[in-house]
Amino acid sequence: MASDLRENLEVVPLRHPGRWISGAVILLIIVGLGWAMAEAEIQWEDVPGFFTHPVMLEGLLNTIVLAVAAQGGAIVLGVVIALMRLSANPVARWFAVGYIWLFRGLPVLLQILIWFNLALVFKNISIPMLFTVPTNVVMTAFVAALLGLGLNESAYMAEIVRAGLSSVDSGQTEAAKSIGMTPMTTLRRVVLPQAMRVIIPPTGNNFINMIKGTSMASVIAFLELIHAANNISSRNLEIMETLFAAAAWYLVMVSLASIGQHYLERAYGPR
């Protein structure tokens, strides 16, 4: 019996008809969408021109500057708030909790609008005996967007950094102390580099969100990509064409950010 079974029996590989069918369906959908796009009343030949239109490029530059500045500021602030959150000082801890509660709790759009309209309630911004400036001079669209986006993001960054710092084994801090490291050196040389592995992936995701989030600054007429697209289309009425050009720029920026994130993760990856 057993020897029968071992003789040259034909092998029938497992077939996957389901894969062929689902694959065909997906291809069909894609072809359909492509056909619809080709049939749509879009002047495709105009899109490249809008893509490199001077106004669009200015919007692109402003978008990049705003996203990078807001994210950079948020990272610095986030580290500070995270350290306060973990500090032995109860006042600092409670401040950090309240800060995160407030700036994470309100919609970014609302925060941008509040900053932009600050002059309605505070005529001047002043630190007694140091300086006084009129609010509407300082609170440009850029500054309002920077504050709205950056402060909201800093609350998220604080939580990300806190998770990162907490992920590092306490034995690491003890070993650092035992060779005489000060708290600052311990943070810089031992804890933060190890926390990076936990901090970088969500920060990368947040930065990608930040790039897209800058579009909210269009409501206060900051010349970012969407506002630039609107400016162009208000003259020629090619609304979809200019929006597609802006969309292409977002995808370019997000792709570049993803590649950067990949390399950062590798640099701080496990040894």
Add this chain to the structure above:
Amino acid sequence: MALVEAVGVRKSFGHTEVLRGIDLEVDRGEVVCLLGPSGAGKSTFLRCVNHLETIDAGRIWVDGVPVGFRSHGGKLYELREREAAHQRRDVGMVFQRFNLFPHRTALENVMEGPVQVLRRDRAEVRAEAVTLLERVGLAEKAGSYPAQLSGGQQQRVAIARALAMKPKLMLFDEPTSALDPELVGEVLDVMTSLARDGMTMIVVTHEIGFARSVADRVVFLVDGAVVESGTPADVLDNPQQPRTQQFLAKVL
């Protein structure tokens, strides 16, 4: 004067008193082994000597300096963390779980203290670190990351890292307890040669053989108090206290 003088050291965590008035002197070049059952407070005492824990009462002096304090004008001022860090330079510590910096190579681990804390010249430090790695038998592992080393090798790097600070005193907290049995010997060998070279050492260990052959003195700690202390021959072979006898009966 003794290098380490501990007088009436008390320490509580919450309501439990873990150290109940410990007196201990360690002379220069002396090797003292701390033995005792789990939870006796051995680790806590070592951590107090290095000011990783603050003590509630009593005083510890290392080389005449009160640990965790600065004496000035007849008063003792509690140190801030920065100043405490400065004091810890003189005391090396080796942990049960090695605690090497995983993002740095063996050589970088050894160089970290002298370069970052003592701000010494890199090239000079590198040469010394290489010598130290040779001394613990790991010259060829200089470029390896901790994850690429065995437990015994990691612990020897950790010893080299502590020695790089040129400490007056070395504290070992069960340095071989986390090791596979066949790796214990290589670490004890390094510690033995260190003792032979005249290093002052306080060693918490369950390795009775090591205590017998290397220690100048063995101290038994039970429930946060010293119950017996003396030469290995006296304490290990002829214990006087019932608690010591019980403990040794189990370990030997």
